[in-house]
C-alpha cells in the first residue's frame with residue numbers, strides 16, 4: 001500500500017513516519033522549497049508524547065524541549081487560582097513537553113530523511129485530488145502529479161484540498177482575539193518548568209520555558225500576550241510570519257508585576273514578536289472522499305487553547321496509520337480513521353470556543369476582579385469547581401492519566417495479504 005501526503009508540517013511528517021513504522025509506503029509533497037525552523041513554542045501533551053515515543057523519537061524530542069512540571073492558572077495580580085501537576089509528575093507514563101515548533105519540525109524532517117530517504121519532495125504544492133476505485137492522485141502546481149492507494153491532505157489551516165471540496169467555506173472564523181507570540185531569555189521562574197496562564201479571556205498572558213536555564217545560560221521563555229477586540233473589525237489573514245509591535249499590547253500589561261515574574265520585563269526583553277489572530281473553522285460534515293482524506297489543521301483547525309493543535313495532528317497521524325495497517329485496505333482504513341477522529345476533534349474545537357480549561361480565569365475575574373484579598377480564593381472559587389473543569393477537559397480531549405496509561409498502543413504492522 002502507498003499513501004501520498006500533501007503537506008510536510010507536524011501532521012504530515014508524523015503520518016509519514018507512522019506509515020513507515022506500519023510497513024506502508026509513503027511520500028510527502030511539501031509546498032516550501034526548504035523546511036525552516038519557523039514558529040515559536042508549542043506544547044506536546046502526554047498523549048502526543050506517547051505516540052512520538054512509540055515512533056522512537058521520545059528522547060530526541062525531550063532533549064530539544066522542556067518536560068513541563070506544572071500548570072498554574074493565576075489572576076492578573078499573579079495570585080494562584082489553580083495549580084496542577086503535569087506530565088510525569090501528574091502520573092502519566094509520558095512527559096508533557098514544551099518545545100520550539102521549528103525545532104520539532106526539523107527533528108521530524110531529519111527522522112523522515114533518515115528512515116525514508118527520498119520520500120520528502122520539496123517545492124511541491126498540492127492543488128487538487130482525484131480519487132477512483134483503484135487509487136487516488138494528488139495534482140501538483142506546475143502540472144505534475146503523484147499517485148497512491150490513498151491521498152492525505154495535511155496542508156494546514158489554508159488547505160488547498162479542503163478548499164477544493166468545500167469551495168464556499170471561505171476564510172477561517174475569527175473570535176476577535178489577537179495573539180502576540182514571542183520568546184525572551186530569562187533566569188527562570190517558579191519550578192523552572194511551569195506553564196503560567198494568567199488574566200482572563202479579555203486580556204491574557206501565557207508563558208512557559210522551551211529551554212531550561214543551564215550551564216550559566218538563561219532559560220528561553222515562550223510567551224503569548226492576548227487581547228480581545230471587536231470581531232467585526234477587519235483583520236489581516238492569519239500568517240505565522242507576520243511581525244507584531246510591542247507598543248500594540250505592552251500598555252495592557254504594565255502593572256502585571258508579580259513577586260515571581262515581571263510580565264512587562266519579559267515582554268520588553270524580546271527581540272521579535274509575531275502577531276496572529278485566534279481563528280478556527282466549523283467542524284466539517286465529512287473528511288473523506290473516496291480514497292482521500294484530511295488530517296491535522298486541514299481537518300480541524302482549533303483555537304490554541306488547552307495546547308492541543310499539534311498534539312491532535314500527531315494523534316490523527318498515528319490513528320490513521322493504525323487503521324490502514326489493521327484493515328489492510330485504503331477505503332476501510334480512511335473510514336475507520338474518520339469515524340474515530342472527526343467526532344473527537346469536533347468536541348475539542350467546540351470546547352475551545354467555550355474557553356476550554358481556561359474558563360477558570362474568567363470565573364476568577366468575574367468573581368474577584370480586584371484579587372482574592374484576605375478571604376482567599378476558596379471563598380469565591382471552591383477547589384471542587386476548579387477540579388471538575390480541569391478534569392472534564394482532560395477527559396474530553398483524551399488525556400486523562402488512567403485512560404491514556406492503560407489504553408492499547410496504536411502501533412500496528414500491515415499484514416501481507418495471503
Ligand SMILES: Cc1cc2nc3c(=O)[nH]c(=O)nc-3n(C[C@H](O)[C@H](O)[C@H](O)COP(=O)(O)OP(=O)(O)OC[C@H]3O[C@@H](n4cnc5c(N)ncnc54)[C@H](O)[C@@H]3O)c2cc1C
Nearest residue numbers: 007009010011031039040125126155156240296297309310
Ligand atoms: C510556519 C508555521 C509556523 C507555525 N508556528 C506555530 C506556533 O508558533 N505555535 C503554534 O501553536 N502553532 C504554530 N503553527 C501551527 C502548528 O504547527 C499546527 O497548528 C499544528 O502543528 C498542526 O499541524 P499540521 O501539520 O496540521 O499543520 P502545519 O504545521 O501548519 O503544516 C502544514 C504544512 O503544509 C504545507 N502546505 C500548505 N499548503 C500546502 C499545499 N497546498 N501543498 C503542499 N504543502 C502545503 C505548509 O508549508 C506546512 O508545512 C505554525 C504553522 C506553520 C506552517
